[in-house]
Amino acid sequence: MWPSIITIEKFLDDDDLDTIQESIDAAAFVDGAVSAGGGNLDVKNNREMAAEQPYVEIVKLVERAIRRSLELNFSVFPRAITRAIVNRYDEGMSYGMHIDSPVIGFMAQQQAYGSFGQNYLRSDFSMTVFLTDPASYDGGELTFASPWGSRVYKLPIGSAVIYPTGMPHEVTTVTRGSRLAAILWMQSMIRDHEQRRQVSDLNVLAQELLALDRTSPLALKARDLAANALRLAADV
Numbered sequence: 001m002w003p004s005i006i007t008i009e010k011f012l013d014d015d016d017l018d019t020i021q022e023s024i025d026a027a028a029f030v031d032g033a034v035s036a037g038g039g040n041l042d043v044k045n046n047r048e049m050a051a052e053q054p055y056v057e058i059v060k061l062v063e064r065a066i067r068r069s070l071e072l073n074f075s076v077f078p079r080a081i082t083r084a085i086v087n088r089y090d091e092g093m094s095y096g097m098h099i100d101s102p103v104i105g106f107m108a109q110q111q112a113y114g115s116f117g118q119n120y121l122r123s124d125f126s127m128t129v130f131l132t133d134p135a136s137y138d139g140g141e142l143t144f145a146s147p148w149g150s151r152v153y154k155l156p157i158g159s160a161v162i163y164p165t166g167m168p169h170e171v172t173t174v175t176r177g178s179r180l181a182a183i184l185w186m187q188s189m190i191r192d193h194e195q196r197r198q199v200s201d202l203n204v205l206a207q208e209l210l211a212l213d214r215t216s217p218l219a220l221k222a223r224d225l226a227a228n229a230l231r232l233a234a235d236v
């Protein structure tokens, strides 16, 4: 069964967003074709931030936000993440229905960093962090062809959506303004979706019991169970 699509409100805080806006204003953008994977070149029409200083600042903030998000860590259990891409869709741009590469780096024409096979990452989850106020653009909806039907996401600035990477998705044409987002891929410590869900439920339960009473024997038992379940399942 597919894992569900997760949304995280205020994934980035106001300070992060202020710094990011300064970086965006200072940045140069190049053709997004440089990172089109697995035969998606024909449907990809967007731009992405050049790999220069303002971009490095954004990558740092996004990574810090990943580390501090309990919700993300206890649902994805990230083992490795790609560097974020900051993409941009101006009026008339879109990314047609596609699926992302199952292994980032594998058969990549443009991004062959290092020797062959280095830096491969199994993409269990994809993530979009919205960097534009939705009132300032029309269109640009991240839309999934999910097993539960079509699902549309156009979230507030600073919010994020995380989805299982195999799920077909598109970004519809922007018809007014510009839509910017940071996107990245994550490999989970736990490959199997059902097993990951179990470990996740246990860890969330333990957190909730500990929040009620950090010293209750029940909470401590749940903590140990959750930790041991993760230790058993984690492939690190």
Ligand SMILES: O=C(O)CCC(=O)C(=O)O
Pocket: 087, 095, 100, 128, 142, 169, 170, 171, 181, 183
């Ligand atoms: O901009 C987005 O929200 C998603 C972009 C995307 O699907 C991709 O780059 O593979």
Ligand SMILES: [Fe+2]
Pocket: 098, 099, 100, 169
């Ligand atoms: Fe995609």
